[in-house]
Amino acid sequence: MRLFSDKLAWAAPMAVILIIALFSVNLFAQGNPQVKNLPVALIINDEGQHVEVVKDAIKQMSKVADGAEPVLAFTIEKEEDIKNLFNDKEYYAALVIPEGYNEALQNAITNNSAATLKVYINQGFNYTGANFAKTALNGLITQLSGQYSTSFIEKMDGQQIDAATASVLVRPIVSEEQIFNPITASTANGSAPTLMAVPAWVGALIGGFILFLSSSSILKRGRLTRKQTLRLMGEQVLFGVIIALFSGFTVATLGSIAGINMPSYFLVGFFVSFAAFCFFLLVSAITAWIGKPAITLFMVVMLLGMGVLMTPQEMLPSFFVNFIRPWVPIRFASEGLREIFYFGSGFYTGGSFNTILGIGITGLAIYLLSILKQVKAQTN
Template identity: 35%
Template structure:
């Protein structure tokens, strides 16, 4: 068949295999995410018992030692914090995925377990769901397992002590010894309902990115079909593209927010979310347009790779990624600032303000405008005037 005389047809199996291989790399960071050095606050407010014993110090030291012994890169990185309120502030500022608090009456209650009126000591665990629900759940699981281990150890010590004395265990003591330490788990910055299980910021990224990519491609097609008389006309066309991009950003930001709210997503503040999405769309549109203006449709490959390699990473905390993906892929993704900004708006009660994600997106937009306008100075094919002069 003549069809098989075409070299591309013959090479198609290898081409397909190469494409499949490249895009299979996107699955590597999400196949088996492992927690490494998740920052978790630990607060020991234990005032000690009347005998001077401070079980809070013992518990805190045992927990930190047990974590450090797991591996060279333990799943938890403990950060000592002075008070429960200070830990809550850090959780709100996205400094910790969780916090473990040993209250001031821990030793007193622990000593009462051997008395006729036992009171189980309590450990409070705060889980920062909004920071990253996957990492926060991992931290919660590790902390609850640690408390379970402490429970078993304390239960064995209590039973051994009573065996030596030959005493009789009361029903109250038996009930308290079933769980000598009570762990109270409280979510903070909760993800709530109808938020894609805490992944609403990541869910909103892809449509916005595709919208800006397609709009940039359409502008490039239109400009490629236009013959500009001189560089001034090219500069004017680029200026029109910037102005039109601002209008598109408002349409995309407000329209998209309205759509997802109609589909059932919980939108904490319509105006703030819509304006932030508009800022993000404008920054992405300008960045894509700036790259297209210099290298043409070759830039499409860059932004498609951003999409396919970036989307799987955005839902994971940096501590769950390998150093390569964390430092050389994640850190270079412009869309992560969209996700970070939306996370603050959705789960941390932060209104729209000039925070780090918003500032970065604005600087991306400003830099892209300068690059886009400068492309008017780029040498191009013959202008309309040159075509007229060269005609017979």
């Protein structure tokens, strides 16, 4: 019974509970997602009685009981701005009341032609969010169409109608969909950017930790001058470049073999390499200061981040949105690759690129400052 009296042995079940809890925390993010305030643009290019009916339906849709938040959050925009707004990822979709809608619905039975409401879908923003917005908007259109259908049928009670008129009576309002920034075929339904970004973090984590162990071993074998220590750190950074290139082009090569429809093999390879190198600098910086516990820290960040990478923030609990999502480095690599895959971006992807670069510069600065800690440790 000696093992049961050993304190370290009792740490094993505690560690298991902690690790399982970390793995399972994503159940809170994805177990029962509640969509709230999904941003949708409303474009009004007409006026009249029937346009006001659409507006009223949207107002009713936005009203919820018991202080809950609405599923969709509508904002009025101009049609000429919608492409830029979609490219800036301001909206998942847009509902458009086209010019002539009021007259078309007014004369739907006479002209035997249904009125049309348009639905624009920003598919590349997030496949899940865009599809949810599309479903909700089409549901609204179906509801409006059903109301008019009932009214029209009551008015034509007893009248003889032909097949064309019957079709309009059943569906006096139809939806017309247009996809912006489409998710291309063979990209795992929009998940390819995230699936290719995760290896950049894993490669940086493993490579950075192994090089930390190797550098620590060299430092322990003999006292190094500050110049020698700085040279060793430079060699570690150079190794980081090699690891990053291996990471990026291994991901791009495997993606190509797997049939992923990449916009450019070299563009994807270099971007993943860039992200991996910046992540490597961050890993090297933290491990240089706190040592082996850093690997646990970064694993926790990765585990917590997996639940937020492919889920729209409007479908996440507020805790994940406020305290986890902003601190997940992989997210910026995923967003950068999304710009490349679906928004026609080059190597520079805007905000995501700037954030990754900032992570790298900060990591490098903190890593270089760790020479003060290492030299101090050698003099003691």
